Amino acid sequence: MAGGTDRRTRGPAARAAVTVRVPAKVNVRLAVGAARPDGFHDLANVFLAVSLFDEVTATPADALTVTCEGPDAAEVPLDRTNLAARAAEVLAARAGREPAVHLHIAKRIPVAGGMAGGSADGAAALLACDALWGLDTPRAELLDLCAGLGSDVPFSLVGAAALGTGRGELLTPVDAGTFHWVFAVADGGLSTPAVFREFDRLTAGTDVPEPACGPALLAALAAGDPDALAATLANDLQPAALALRPRLADTLAAGTAAGALAGIVSGSGPTTAFLVRDAAAAAEVAAALAASGTCRATHVASGPVPGATVLP
Numbered sequence: 541m542a543g544g545t546d547r548r549t550r551g552p553a554a555r556a557a558v559t560v561r562v563p564a565k566v567n568v569r570l571a572v573g574a575a576r577p578d579g580f581h582d583l584a585n586v587f588l589a590v591s592l593f594d595e596v597t598a599t600p601a602d603a604l605t606v607t608c609e610g611p612d613a614a615e616v617p618l619d620r621t622n623l624a625a626r627a628a629e630v631l632a633a634r635a636g637r638e639p640a641v642h643l644h645i646a647k648r649i650p651v652a653g654g655m656a657g658g659s660a661d662g663a664a665a666l667l668a669c670d671a672l673w674g675l676d677t678p679r680a681e682l683l684d685l686c687a688g689l690g691s692d693v694p695f696s697l698v699g700a701a702a703l704g705t706g707r708g709e710l711l712t713p714v715d716a717g718t719f720h721w722v723f724a725v726a727d728g729g730l731s732t733p734a735v736f737r738e739f740d741r742l743t744a745g746t747d748v749p750e751p752a753c754g755p756a757l758l759a760a761l762a763a764g765d766p767d768a769l770a771a772t773l774a775n776d777l778q779p780a781a782l783a784l785r786p787r788l789a790d791t792l793a794a795g796t797a798a799g800a801l802a803g804i805v806s807g808s809g810p811t812t813a814f815l816v817r818d819a820a821a822a823a824e825v826a827a828a829l830a831a832s833g834t835c836r837a838t839h840v841a842s843g844p845v846p847g848a849t850v851l852p
């Protein structure tokens with residue numbers, strides 16, 4: 541299938557294959573408001589893109605197909621529910637063409653782990669197809685298409701560090717120094733809608749405040765100060781994730797006992813994220829977590845890093 545189409549039929553700017561690298565995210569502040577009439581929740585969502593990457597390669601093909609490689613590949617749908625496939629479809633529809641492309645996903649981001657892995661592949665596929673088909677779609681339109689695919693997808697395109705408001709899709713860049721992290725991958729995933737539903741259940745009958753992000757967290761981020769950031773990390777979905785997966789408390793305890801400055805559930809979980817002082821501390825905490833038996837795998841990463849990027 542790869543290279544099976546004569547590239548001269550694709551226009552002067554078209555390419556034979558395009559690979560896009562795209563990062564995972566961690567939410568350093570996830571403030572969640574009450575459920576809206578449309579079922580979504582307003583957020584104050586401070587995203588940080590970290591150096592744990594998927595790669596999506598787009599190649600001309602007769603029809604839309606998806607393949608995936610990586611340790612969690614068996615859990616990734618290869619039909620049109622895959623966010624990468626949906627991205628190709630919406631971009632093709634906008635351009636008035638068929639989504640005739642093969643998408644290969646090299647997946648390192650945990651699946652259903654709260655690190656926006658599917659969203660990352662959606663943003664990457666959009667950028668890859670845009671380049672493959674020589675469309676040069678304006679950035680603002682790509683961001684609109686991303687928002688239609690999912691609340692986290694615009695951030696996967698943009699990367700670095702940003703505050704997401706609305707349902708998380710309205711982005712304002714924020715300054716951030718470099719921070720080092722260890723991620724502990726849990727056995728099995730958690731469904732994002734189920735975690736939001738559990739948040740609703742836990743907060744039923746209470747007055748859920750408007751979501752907001754305080755200045756202390758933004759100052760800590762801008763200063764690149766890990767101690768200050770550790771003191772302000774917060775995730776309103778954490779009680780819901782812990783209620784659905786109580787064993788995550790053991791992982792959080794193991795990471796902090798191993799010397800992490802702070803531990804938090806990443807987004808809707810069940811991946812847990814540990815902020816550490818530097819790369820050496822990251823290696824130590826990752827080894828201790830692996831030895832603790834409280835997680836399936838560990839990843840060391842740092843951020844901010846750029847969003848979806850076409851590789852040369």
Ligand SMILES: C[C@](O)(CO)[C@H](O)COP(=O)(O)OP(=O)(O)OC[C@H]1O[C@@H](n2ccc(N)nc2=O)[C@H](O)[C@@H]1O
Binds near residue numbers: 582689706708
């Ligand atoms: C938990 C986070 O990852 C934090 O960044 C995001 O809020 C989730 O973003 P996402 O996976 O892109 O979510 P979407 O695909 O937009 O929505 C999936 C489901 O999550 C819930 N959802 C999502 C975002 C939001 N602001 N409020 C919600 O209640 C809704 O039940 C929705 O049907």
Ligand SMILES: Nc1ncnc2c1ncn2[C@@H]1O[C@H](COP(=O)(O)OP(=O)(O)OP(=O)(O)O)[C@@H](O)[C@H]1O
Binds near residue numbers: 645651662807
């Ligand atoms: N490209 C993809 N990679 C992984 N999962 C995908 C993809 N496309 C669709 N899915 C489906 O989406 C579900 C959620 O997967 P994903 O890895 O995006 O979760 P997540 O990281 O928890 O998301 P988020 O952090 O944005 O809430 C999976 O269980 C899978 O069925």
